[in-house]
Amino acid sequence: MFKIVKKRRLNENMTWLVIEAPLVARKAKPGQFIILRTDEYGERIPLTMAGHDSEAGTIDLIYAAVGRSTMLMDQLEEGDALMDVVGPLGKPTEMEGLKKVCVVGGGTGNALAYPLACGMHDHGIHVDMIAGFKSKEHVILEDEFRAGTDNLYITTDDGSYGEKGFTTDKLRELIEAGNEYDEIVAVGPPMMMKFTCQIATEYGIHSIASLTAYMIDGTGMCGGCRCVVGGENKFVCVDGPEFDGALVDWDELIKRSAYYKEQEAHDRAHVCRLTGGVRYHD
Secondary structure (H helix, E strand, O other): OEEEEEEEEOOOOEEEEEEEOHHHHHHOOOOOEEEEEOOOOOOOEEEEEEEEEOOOOEEEEEEEOOOHHHHHHHOOOOOOEEOEEEEEEOOOOOOOOOOEEEEEEEHHHHHHHHHHHHHHHHOOOEEEEEEEEOOHHHOOOHHHHHHHOOEEEEEEOOOOOOEEOOHHHHHHHHHHOOOOOOEEEEEOOHHHHHHHHHHHHHOOOEEEEEOOOOOOOOOOOOOOOEEEEOOEEEEHHHHOOEEEOOOEOHHHHHHHHOOOHHHHHHHHHOEOOOOOOEOOOO
């Protein structure tokens, strides 16, 4: 069992957990993820680690309660425990040779962008962070981003906080202002990542996309997280989760990411009216 030692609400839907997982924390690096189960009834779901403390033996997880498993996990409190935590999985973020990067996060993807941006900054890389949200009430990790990067630019779709507009508008503005980036890192909804990587290609800048996918075993055996990169089948769990953004088949990825939308909506609707808990069965 993996004890929850700290729980912090970031906004109405997003939560930060600190979990006791000493073996995982000992080996964890920025960009890697874990797969967990809440209990014996739970699904196996992947979550990127938002941080780790090898001395304390803990890992940080940031998630949005949007599906059955994350809704179940959201009912747990400090002192409760997760049944399974497996990791670290995936390849760590490549940082060698980089001097200046721009990390672009969109929506809940900012939770995944956080460890990448701060990890690069800790490595001595100049990091400009563009964090995009729908509106002010969705903004998360502002203080953490300011402390862990060189420059933070917040955009909101409705202009209720930061600058009004999309992350891609701000990215283009920064490039045209003369910022010479060695790399642009995109983390967020597939459509946002697609256009971010297209802008990078337009200006001749290398891009990296941190992909999320449906996973089962996390070892490349099931094929559930298949994506097409450079015309070849790759598996996010073992070949990624980070790939050359210019080589990703974005249309195929976007199509695959929509496969279970109807089932996910069905699961979210099954909440017990008496307890507020998620029902396991119809």
